[in-house]
């Protein structure tokens with residue numbers, strides 16, 4: 001028997017197809033680990049090649065050898081110099097490609113990743129996220145700041161050097177807007193934040209829980225779209241990432257590093273996307289939205305049915321994959 005499961009945040013359905021269901025261990029990659037060098041002469045992000053990127057917008061430490069550098073994306077799709085003026089072109093509408101695109105170079109070492117770096121280094125990456133979030137969201141023209149990380153070719157990157165990206169857009173795209181409408185409706189009907197309620201439910205149930213710290217909870221969502229999808233949420237209700245406190249940032253670094261480390265060791269370094277979903281900058285203090293991190297290992301490929309309907313077919317139960325991840329040593 002297969003089953004449909006409902007996603008409270010998006011109002012979408014997923015199918016857990018037990019006919020094709022696999023055990024969590026079936027997803028462990030079989031590729032022999034590639035030996036990546038600590039330094040690559042041709043890599044624009046390696047130390048010594050700073051002239052191949054635009055000047056840094058942020059660096060840590062401020063002086064001397066750097067641990068973290070944030071630079072504008074040299075091949076940015078959006079630029080702050082482009083115009084926001086709307087232009088009618090026949091039946092169609094367009095405007096200039098205004099926005100910001102940052103690259104966060106997470107470490108000087110070419111062969112590291114957030115799951116293998118020291119916790120202290122990951123904390124400095126999170127501090128860079130926060131500094132750039134604050135700076136970009138202060139621009140009145142920006143409506144949404146999206147932080148994300150693509151790891152591996154199946155996740156959309158061929159650049160090995162550890163890095164994250166931030167894109168600030170002058171509009172709130174439909175997918176985000178739809179989530180806001182759903183969560184707003186939930187809050188109007190039930191008087192509470194759906195994310196806070198989901199966290200309570202996950203802690204009570206426990207089967208999908210992977211990690212709990214003082215300030216964060218990580219679990220596999222009930223209606224996971226794909227095997228091993230994992231969400232990390234701050235326990236304190238906060239709509240935008242910019243509202244995080246320093247002591248929470250430490251727990252965030254610990255949680256992100258632990259989950260990615262477990263995936264790295266347990267699933268043999270899978271390709272994945274990490275997305276930090278935050279409310280729009282102009283809805284920074286609302287009771288219906290709660291920022292969170294989604295990590296989606298690219299173990300399956302969405303195809304025609306998923307593209308045509310938005311219904312994802314997953315081949316693993318989150319209860320089983322969460323249990324598998326819990327058991328991978330930290």
Ligand SMILES: [Zn+2]
Pocket residue numbers: 039040043044045046109110161
């Ligand atoms: Zn490099």
Ligand SMILES: [Zn+2]
Pocket residue numbers: 193194195196197236237238289290
């Ligand atoms: Zn909440």
